[in-house]
Amino acid sequence: MSARNQILGNIRTRLGRETGDPVPVDERLTTHPAGPLPGRGEGTAEELRVRFVEMARKSSADVEQLGGIEELPGLVAEICGAHGFDAAAAIAPDPAFEALRWSDAGVAVEARRGQPDDSLSVGHAVCGVAETGTLVLASGPQSPITLSFLPDVHVVALPADAIVGMYEEAWARMRARGDMPRAINWITGPSRSADIEQTLQLGAHGPIRLVIALYG
Amino acid sequence: MEVESKRFKPAARAALLDTRLQSALENIQTGFPGKRARAIDGLPEWPEVREHGTAIRDHTIAHLDTYLERFERRVVDSGGEVHWASDPAEACSAVAAICRAAGARTVAKGKSMATEEIGLNEHLEGEGFTPIETDLGEYILQLRGDHPSHIIAPAIHLKRDQIYDAFQAHHDPAMSSNSDGHAELQAEARRVLRQRFLDADVGITGANFCIAETGSTVIVTNEGNGDLSQALPRVHIVVAGIDKVVPTLEDTSTLLRLLGRSATGQDITVYTTFSTGPKRQDDLDGPEEFHVVLVDNGRSDMLGGELEPMMRCIRCGACMNHCPVYGSVGGHAYGWVYPGPMGAVLTPQMVGIENSGDLPNASTFCGRCAEVCPVKIPLPDLMRHWREREYEAGYQPAAARWGIGIWAWIARRPGLYHRMARLGGRALRLLARRRGRIARVPLAGGWTDTRDLPAPSSRTFMDQWRAGRRLH
Numbered sequence: 001m002s003a004r005n006q007i008l009g010n011i012r013t014r015l016g017r018e019t020g021d022p023v024p025v026d027e028r029l030t031t032h033p034a035g036p037l038p039g040r041g042e043g044t045a046e047e048l049r050v051r052f053v054e055m056a057r058k059s060s061a062d063v064e065q066l067g068g069i070e071e072l073p074g075l076v077a078e079i080c081g082a083h084g085f086d087a088a089a090a091i092a093p094d095p096a097f098e099a100l101r102w103s104d105a106g107v108a109v110e111a112r113r114g115q116p117d118d119s120l121s122v123g124h125a126v127c128g129v130a131e132t133g134t135l136v137l138a139s140g141p142q143s144p145i146t147l148s149f150l151p152d153v154h155v156v157a158l159p160a161d162a163i164v165g166m167y168e169e170a171w172a173r174m175r176a177r178g179d180m181p182r183a184i185n186w187i188t189g190p191s192r193s194a195d196i197e198q199t200l201q202l203g204a205h206g207p208i209r210l211v212i213a214l215y216g
Numbered sequence: 217m218e219v220e221s222k223r224f225k226p227a228a229r230a231a232l233l234d235t236r237l238q239s240a241l242e243n244i245q246t247g248f249p250g251k252r253a254r255a256i257d258g259l260p261e262w263p264e265v266r267e268h269g270t271a272i273r274d275h276t277i278a279h280l281d282t283y284l285e286r287f288e289r290r291v292v293d294s295g296g297e298v299h300w301a302s303d304p305a306e307a308c309s310a311v312a313a314i315c316r317a318a319g320a321r322t323v324a325k326g327k328s329m330a331t332e333e334i335g336l337n338e339h340l341e342g343e344g345f346t347p348i349e350t351d352l353g354e355y356i357l358q359l360r361g362d363h364p365s366h367i368i369a370p371a372i373h374l375k376r377d378q379i380y381d382a383f384q385a386h387h388d389p390a391m392s393s394n395s396d397g398h399a400e401l402q403a404e405a406r407r408v409l410r411q412r413f414l415d416a417d418v419g420i421t422g423a424n425f426c427i428a429e430t431g432s433t434v435i436v437t438n439e440g441n442g443d444l445s446q447a448l449p450r451v452h453i454v455v456a457g458i459d460k461v462v463p464t465l466e467d468t469s470t471l472l473r474l475l476g477r478s479a480t481g482q483d484i485t486v487y488t489t490f491s492t493g494p495k496r497q498d499d500l501d502g503p504e505e506f507h508v509v510l511v512d513n514g515r516s517d518m519l520g521g522e523l524e525p526m527m528r529c530i531r532c533g534a535c536m537n538h539c540p541v542y543g544s545v546g547g548h549a550y551g552w553v554y555p556g557p558m559g560a561v562l563t564p565q566m567v568g569i570e571n572s573g574d575l576p577n578a579s580t581f582c583g584r585c586a587e588v589c590p591v592k593i594p595l596p597d598l599m600r601h602w603r604e605r606e607y608e609a610g611y612q613p614a615a616a617r618w619g620i621g622i623w624a625w626i627a628r629r630p631g632l633y634h635r636m637a638r639l640g641g642r643a644l645r646l647l648a649r650r651r652g653r654i655a656r657v658p659l660a661g662g663w664t665d666t667r668d669l670p671a672p673s674s675r676t677f678m679d680q681w682r683a684g685r686r687l688h
């Protein structure tokens with residue numbers, strides 16, 4: 001007997017029935033009911049923006065408020081300067097990024113996936129979740145996930161109107177976009193580890209600094 | 217990993233005398249419980265979320281067969297492949313076959329208890345592959361030929377100088393720094409492992425959840441190694457127990473609210489990653505192949521019986537973080553992959569009660585584990601179940617059985633328990649002399665012996681635990 005049949009057969013025997021019962025299963029999968037929702041994910045747009053910023057900072061992310069996305073090159077130039085990096089960035093191949101006036105800010109950009117020795121990358125989030133200050137990124141041709149994990153500093157652009165209260169609303173947005181992408185990355189703060197004597201250190205394998213560029 | 221659970225008593229005794237281990241273990245008692253409590257305070261809906269999370273797990277378990285079939289179908293729909301394995305041998309050969317077909321040499325591994333459980337590294341090495349652990353803690357253990365002593369903080373038993381020595385011995389050509397500071401050690405591991413990720417042909421991760429609705433697997437990490445393990449190599453293999461399946465994205469959200477808070481006291485871990493199939497057309501990165509190996513290994517046998525609630529476990533580690541026995545002897549004394557209260561229940565199921573010795577007795581019956589378990593698993597009851605099986609099978613000598621009863625009786629009366637333990641075990645020793653049997657009580661022997669030693673083991677389980685709690 002195949003392992004598959006053996007496992008499924010044993011589950012049925014132990015549960016005391018001969019076949020599966022698809023009705024409650026398929027009902028749940030189709031209706032996907034939400035569980036108890038956290039009050040901290042509720043509020044007006046302004047309240048949620050404030051909570052998102054507060055929670056993101058609690059997770060050690062930096063949040064920079066921009067008037068508009070056109071201010072992004074200036075912010076990137078500033079960050080490069082502050083860290084002593086060359087004024088260069090790997091940016092997500094997103095037309096909205098490519099159209100920005102990077103050369104005016106003196107930043108050399110390449111629109112591509114992440115490379116192992118990248119110092120700084122710029123990506124974009126589908127939404128931000130106020131509940132825990134979490135960014136939701138979706139992989140795709142315009143959003144390679146290596147940009148989120150290889151560089152030392154990760155800058156993520158997030159329009160203020162893309163802040164939602166809780167995870168369930170983030171899923172509603174994802175469902176509205178269509179099929180699941182290869183990867184959905186929830187990112188809450190920069191990479192860290194406490195594996196050495198339970199002492200927290202930032203920048204384990206991923207970025208040591210996460211900057212959220214909140215605009216609009 | 218060899219099963220050494222039969223040696224729990226001598227191993228526990230040795231652990232109590234190991235001053236270096238004792239100082240490492242203090243990090244658990246003073247850290248995790250307070251962080252968890254603060255995180256839960258920040259979510260007033262905790263009782264409802266916990267109730268709902270428990271109900272989700274029960275519902276899934278009651279329909280496990282159908283949920284697994286739905287999950288499988290969705291994985292296949294998204295271009296992935298599912299492999300079923302009844303036991304560790306089948307799981308290991310499935311993984312090795314995928315690696316062979318991929319022409320792999322180096323395999324980068326994210327942290328996964330399921331791969332520890334099936335002994336995957338040893339198997340892959342035997343087949344000529346080079347598995348590299350990439351979680352910082354697991355990597356340190358691999359260099360030292362050591363095993364995890366905690367399910368979420370695998371290297372918690374080690375001190376900094378031991379880690380420095382391991383890097384010195386294995387890193388070539390030179391260390392990036394001569395310092396054994398926390399930051400320097402972490403930077404050194406990052407530097408060396410970066411190259412390993414790039415060399416890897418296959419990436420293996422575990423799964424915290426497998427979502428039936430979408431065919432996605434989910435991992436939660438803080439380091440980002442699990443993401444590099446699936447973003448850079450050409451093939452991604454996920455190894456998961458059949459108990460990991462969850463119906464929907466909404467259900468996963470509820471369980472994620474429980475997991476991070478219970479595990480490390482974080483509202484959520486830094487990276488929560490939902491992986492669905494191989495890379496899509498026009499994607500610039502991601503694996504070309506996506507495989508899920510579903511492992512049973514005794515899990516389905518827990519259904520329909522007393523142990524069924526154990527299938528709810530989300531591997532958060534809270535039960536061990538709050539266990540006075542675990543906090544005093546550490547994870548290695550448990551002798552196999554899963555330590556603490558959850559290990560005392562799972563190990564006999566997976567390796568056989570005849571190989572598990574005293575594990576079901578590794579308890580003071582204080583009940584903290586069940587109180588903190590986010591999915592309300594009645595762990596002390598399940599340990600009792602194994603003690604009864606042990607008794608029926610005649611694996612426990614009569615004297616030990618008798619002693620356990622006394623120990624349980626004492627432990628259920630906190631005042632008496634504290635007094636006896638703090639009184640330097642004199643009462644216990646007196647009892648022992650008079651009755652000639654109490655010295656066989658699990659831990660009491662090791663415990664009373666160490667009473668005469670200087671710090672750090674001069675305080676009792678409960679004293680240490682309470683002192684830890686007072687810090688917060």
Ligand code: SF4
Binds near residue numbers: 532595
């Ligand atoms: S038994 Fe409960 S507390 Fe222990 S690891 Fe499992 S879910 Fe967490």
